[in-house]
Amino acid sequence: MATLMSGPTSRRIRSFVFMTTNAENPASQSCVLLKCAGQLCTAMRICRRHHCLIIVAFGATILTFIALYHDLTSELVGGPQHMAADSVSVILGNESQGKGSTINTTSLRGHGMNHLVLQSKIPAGQKITKVWPEKCKARHHIMFLKTHKTAGSTVLNVLYRYGDHWNLSFALPVHYQFGYPSLFRATWVKGHDTGQRFDLMCNHMRFRLSEVKKVMHPDTFFFTILRHPVEVAASAFSYYKSTASAFRNVSSLDSFMQNPLHFFHPGAQGNNYARNLMWFDLGLDPHKKPTQTELQKIFTSLDNIFGIVLLADYFDESMVLLRHALCWPLDDVVTFKLNSRSNASMAAISQETAVRLRQWNSLDWALYFHFNTSFWHHAARFGLARLDAEVQELRARKKVLAAHCLQGSAVEGRIINDKRFRPFQLGSVQILGYNLKPGLSREEFTRCSRFILPELQYKDRIYVRQFPSKAQARINWNHTIGSPLRRPPVGKAKA
Numbered sequence: 001m002a003t004l005m006s007g008p009t010s011r012r013i014r015s016f017v018f019m020t021t022n023a024e025n026p027a028s029q030s031c032v033l034l035k036c037a038g039q040l041c042t043a044m045r046i047c048r049r050h051h052c053l054i055i056v057a058f059g060a061t062i063l064t065f066i067a068l069y070h071d072l073t074s075e076l077v078g079g080p081q082h083m084a085a086d087s088v089s090v091i092l093g094n095e096s097q098g099k100g101s102t103i104n105t106t107s108l109r110g111h112g113m114n115h116l117v118l119q120s121k122i123p124a125g126q127k128i129t130k131v132w133p134e135k136c137k138a139r140h141h142i143m144f145l146k147t148h149k150t151a152g153s154t155v156l157n158v159l160y161r162y163g164d165h166w167n168l169s170f171a172l173p174v175h176y177q178f179g180y181p182s183l184f185r186a187t188w189v190k191g192h193d194t195g196q197r198f199d200l201m202c203n204h205m206r207f208r209l210s211e212v213k214k215v216m217h218p219d220t221f222f223f224t225i226l227r228h229p230v231e232v233a234a235s236a237f238s239y240y241k242s243t244a245s246a247f248r249n250v251s252s253l254d255s256f257m258q259n260p261l262h263f264f265h266p267g268a269q270g271n272n273y274a275r276n277l278m279w280f281d282l283g284l285d286p287h288k289k290p291t292q293t294e295l296q297k298i299f300t301s302l303d304n305i306f307g308i309v310l311l312a313d314y315f316d317e318s319m320v321l322l323r324h325a326l327c328w329p330l331d332d333v334v335t336f337k338l339n340s341r342s343n344a345s346m347a348a349i350s351q352e353t354a355v356r357l358r359q360w361n362s363l364d365w366a367l368y369f370h371f372n373t374s375f376w377h378h379a380a381r382f383g384l385a386r387l388d389a390e391v392q393e394l395r396a397r398k399k400v401l402a403a404h405c406l407q408g409s410a411v412e413g414r415i416i417n418d419k420r421f422r423p424f425q426l427g428s429v430q431i432l433g434y435n436l437k438p439g440l441s442r443e444e445f446t447r448c449s450r451f452i453l454p455e456l457q458y459k460d461r462i463y464v465r466q467f468p469s470k471a472q473a474r475i476n477w478n479h480t481i482g483s484p485l486r487r488p489p490v491g492k493a494k495a
Helices: 008-022 026-034 036-049 054-078 150-167 229-237 251-260 276-281 294-304 312-324 351-360 362-382 384-405 442-452 455-466 468-474
Strands: 087-094 101-104 117-120 144-147 220-226 306-313
Touching: 008 036, 026 442, 036 442, 144 150, 150 384, 150 442, 220 312, 220 362, 229 251, 229 276, 229 351, 229 362, 276 362, 294 362, 306 312, 306 362, 306 384, 312 362, 312 384, 455 468
Parallel strands: 087 117, 144 220, 220 306
Antiparallel strands: 087 101
C-alpha cells in the first residue's frame, strides 16, 4: 500500500512502485530496480513544477540504493541466493504540506533486497548545499580507463577529437593495446623512454595506477565508464565468442549459463572476457572474492582515483556531467554511437539467464551498484533540472549534426561506401558505422569525418601526427584517414 502525494507526481511514483512490486521474477525486478534512479528523476522534475522539494525525492532514491547495496555486499560474502519478501519504506517530503508521505513497497522479492527493512524520515524542507564548481578551467590532462563493451569507443572518439583539435599529446600503445590482458606497464607507451609526460591516455589497458602515473602529469583527471553487467556479458559473448575459450564451444549465452563452470577455466586464453570483465579491466583480482570490509576498501580507493564514473546506460547524462567535470563546451561531447552491434547480432536474454548472469558476475554487480549510486549523487550535486535541460540540448545538437553530416542512420560495415570509415569486424558480429552525405565541402568532410572515424583508424591518424618520421613504416594508408581526410569523397564538392 502506498500513501502518496496527489497529482502527476503521485502517478509517476505509483507507476514505479507497481513495476518493482509486480515484476514476475527476480531478474526483471533487479533490472527495474536499477532503473529506479531514472524513474524518480522524472518524478523529481514533476515535483519541481508542483513546488515540491526535489532533494527529498532524491533522498528516497538514495535510501533505496543503500538497501540494494547493503544486500549486495552481504551476498558477495555469503554467496548468491533467492530473496525472501521484504519491505522498504521511504519518505517523500511535501514542501507545500510540510509533511512526509510514505511509500511502503511490501513483498518486494527482487534480487538485491535480502532480509532488509529500511525506514527513514527525511524532514520536509531539508536542503543540500550545491557543491558543483561553477568556475573552472578546461582540463587537458586526462586519463580515461576504456573498459570493454561499455560504449568506451564512443567516449574515445570524444577524447580523440578534442586532443586532435588542440594538438595535445597522447600516450599511445606501442602496439594495438597496452599489453592487455596483462596489467599495464609504462614501458608499453610509445616514447616513454624520453621521459615525456602525456596529456591524454585512453586506449584499452588493464589498469595499474602506479604505472600510469609514470607517464601522465601529476594533475591528471581520471575517469572511466561502466554498464549494466547483464548487457556487458551479452555483448562480450557475441563479440568475443571466437576469442574466449569459455565461449568457443557453446552455442548461446543461455547454454553457457546453464553450467558455466563446465566451459570456464580461470586463466585460459581470453577467459577474462567471460566473467567480471569490468572488475578485471579495473586491475582487480578476479579470482578472489573480497570480504565486505575488503570491498569497502576497494570502493574507497576507486572513489579516490576516479573523478567520475560514467554509466553507459545513461550516456547523454554522462556526457553532460563529464563535460562539466572537464570544463569543456557542450559541442565537444556531441557524438554518434560507435562500435555498436547490429540488431541481428543481439540475441534475446531469458529472464532465468539474467538471474544467473547476476550471480556469475557478482563482482561486476558490486561495481555497478556502487557507482550507480555515486553517479546519481553527482547528478544531484549538479542539479537534476539543469542536467535534464542540458541533455535535451545535447540531443538537439546531435540531431542537427546528423542531419548535416550523415547519410541516414548507422549501417553494417559492408554497406559503408568509403572503406576508411569501416569499423573493425571480429567474428560473425556485425559492427555498425556510418556513411557521410555526398557533396560535402572540403571543410565539412574533414569535420564530419572525425565524428564517425573508427577508433583504430583514428589512432593511426594521431600516430601520424605524433610520430611522422615512423608513420610510413607503420600505417597502411589505404585504410586510414591520414592526409586523405582533407579530400572530399568522389564527386563534386560544394564551393
